[in-house]
Amino acid sequence: MSKGQRAAQDRSRERRAIAKARRRRLRKAAARSGAAATVAALAWGGLVLPPATAADGDPVLVADIAPGAGDSFEDWDMSASAALGEILLFAADDGVHGRELWRTDGTAAGTRMVKDLAPGADGSWPGAFVTFGDVVYFSARSAPGTEDGLWRTDGTAAGTTLVVPDAGVGEMYAWRGRLYFEGYDEAHGSELWSSDGTPAGTALLKDLNTRTETYEGTTHPESSSPFSFTALGDRLYFAADDGDQTELWATDGTAAGTRPVVDHPPEDFFHARRLAAVGDTLFFSGYDTNGEELWRSDGTPAGTRMVVDLAPGSDPMYGPNKTRPNNLTAFGQALYFEAFGSLWTSDGTAQGTIRVTDADTVDDIADEYGDLIATEHALYFSGHDDDHGYELWRSDGTSAGTALVQDIYPGTSPRYGREYPNSSQAHVLGRTPTRLYFTADDGSHGRELWSLSLADVPTTPGTPGTPTTPPSGAPTPSACAPATAAATTAQAEVAKAKKRLAKAKKAHRAAAVKAAKRKLRKAKKAAAAAAAAQAAACG
Template sequence: MNCKASNLKKWIAKAATLALLCACTHANVLWAQNSPERVNDINQLSSPQGSSPQQFTVVGNTTFFTAHTSTSGTELWKTDGTPTGTLLVKEIRIGSDGALISSLTNVNGTLFFTAYTNTAARELWKSDGTESGTILVKDINPEGDGGFPQQLTNVNGTLFFSANNGTNGYELWRSDGTEAGTTLVKDINTGGKSSALLSLTNVNGTLFFSANNGTNGAELWTSDGTEAGTTLVKDIYSGSASSAPDNLTNISGTLFFKAYTNANGYELWKSDGTNAGTTLVKDINPGNHSSAPNYLTNVNGTLFFSAYNTTNGNELWTSDGTEAGTTLFKDIVPGAGGSELAYLTNVNGTLFFSANTSTRGYELWKSDGTAAGTTQLKAIGPINDDSYPVYLTKVNGTLFFVGNNGTSGYELWKSDGTEAGTTLVKDIYTGGNSSFPYSLTNANGTLFFSANNGTNGVELWKSDGTEAGTTLVKDIAPTETITNLADLINDNGS
């Protein structure tokens, strides 16, 4: 992969780190050593710390999230978008350590998540939004080590996840929300070893995932929720080596994914759930050189994705599931350099993404499904700088994202797909500072997100797409401050 691919990865890492800076100043803060240009951004966060809301998850008319206060630590909160309706659901772990809530997942109107208590490590919980209705589902590993549920996934109203009961290692579990109905589905890698489940994905009511049974390596599996119906789909990289299926994506009932073989490297595959129907779609970067398909995105039943070959670099591709129908969609940057596109997002049939050109750097692009209609939407950043559009999110047919116009810093933007309609929503942290919005989430037509306005710290915000309608919902942690975030980072050895 060329240096521009590395640069994009570094930027995405920076964007994630900025979110971590906003979200995790109460914990060990991480910072990229090779990012001296962000020092001013760090220092500007030397202000009220805030509650660092994140993991927004919509269940009916309620949006659940995690927030941190000095008295309760990180616990479960909910909001209806009003200050009075933004409340702590339950202090699950009494004291300032908090329950360290994670993996919020909506399963048919019930919120599932994982949490610590004062007496037990991480286990499976559920909530109906009330304190009394927020309860432990099952103590999967009662010896005190915790079941550590992960990869929580809704498949037709049943929760599937990976957990460790202390006997079988990390294996596939399911739950209907009751203790009796929370059971091990199958011990895939027997003898106390873990099958290392990853990428649990619902495809029309069937669960697909990657697992290692100890014989075939990490390969593609499927499950109907029964032990007998939990089977290896195909040993793609035959023998004990792993094809490591990743980026599992449902496109109109067909599973597309990235997988590795020694002959082809990481390339695009598809599966209908059968051995014979699990096939290499195309060797995009011929030989054992990987095309590394990424950002697999469904646009009206057609797969769009980024992929690399030595001729075109990392560019936009499309596939109908056939070799002939898997083609380079547009060579945005002619030659081997590539546009290093990222954040592919479908908004009502229009594909939006971030792409890099030598003349403009990383800017916002769109596609109407034709090569001619695949164009830079707007040059947001100044001539010699990038706007770096990230966190592209659809809300009611409008694209929201975070970008930098060189004047306002990293702030909230929106687009209707036209240049004139691609505008700054609000300069939340005024004066050229960045509010660094993150965790952008569509909550029944309202955008919820976290941002720092320089006065309240990182708190809960919402937006209807207008400047006046972009407001602080609630200052959850109004009195918590830090004097110098850069010093805090240094103190943590980052």
């Protein structure tokens, strides 16, 4: 099991106690109202639910995998899937077998567990799904306490086999007829591995971090833990820790051809992550003395640079202000990403990096779990507004073309002495050619599998992937555009901080009020610095 999956499993255990308490409350409420739900029978042949009554184009509940109010998915199960034609393969927990390998064709009858890879209630914890030819490769453990092995499946129980046991498989990527992934052995730690999909063709490609560390008298190898694989041109790019920095690396598939794009000195404290390719440009989130900002690269040291500093200045206590670009996604001919709770786009230039949405459209975009996926006609993400909570949203890349898909968990619930909108916490799981799959909690079934027909996506204004008119308050391209963008962003953060403080005061939560005041002070300092920078840049 990779370090990320171990951490995820730990978070899962912590959440289960909260989830159980929530399910008890739901059952009691249902019993009081006389509307206790009847649960469909779970069988190896599939799950049975009443026929969907939603209109064409509306999201539908595919199957209640963990019957009743139980959750078959965790709230961090984002993009943990792979498609074989119209079949989606993913990991789910039915409450009996633990977290195991499942498949769906978009119907309740066609949704079933593929194979119980690790019998027992703990499950095998499949992950790192990647389509490779006419099969899907993934990571899973054979028993509790073992490292994740490399597995393959054609979507059937007989066609699901273990390729390499205890390989410590992390993130995986298919490129030029081979798999590239984070793999583990005791001699090297977690390093860059490659496979042709067979046991004999699976081996360490290169040890990127050759250092060792001694703990309690035992010497262990350090790990580079490569991640965020993205192909561009004739190279595969990724981020990895060489012992000094988390650098941007590139490989041509050979050990000799695997090297950092830029080898920063240790004192630079550089960190790269969240890679995405658009056209002939590689974008990523890079951290240096400017904080964490949007970067771009053409694969050369000279062509690797920051695009724009959207959060200039620094705080004496917290260091440089940070934009933290999240969910970098190619859509059309542009890059889209989340920052400051809004959707942004960039063409790779400072003046071409603009905010698409603001608080008048959607006041927050979930950024924690990589929840932004592009189809041919739209971007989908988990968004929030004050009327609906966190639900599934869709955008054509313009402010006017960004809207709520459906309020899956309508209504309100009392919290801290006032009513707040319910949230389905919808998060995108994956897609097939004709359907988008996501997980959501409608308040009755727990977090379950939902889908949306992509064939029914309405045509929205604007050219997909190309923003039309920037929203009100967004900067227009000019010499002072980056500074204006930063100042606008900083002022928006002040407004958000004030809003949070007001909510905390209404709820009479002393700790929350204290934290909100601290964030407001920080936001005001950043806004003052941004305003000064704008005045200097724009004259």
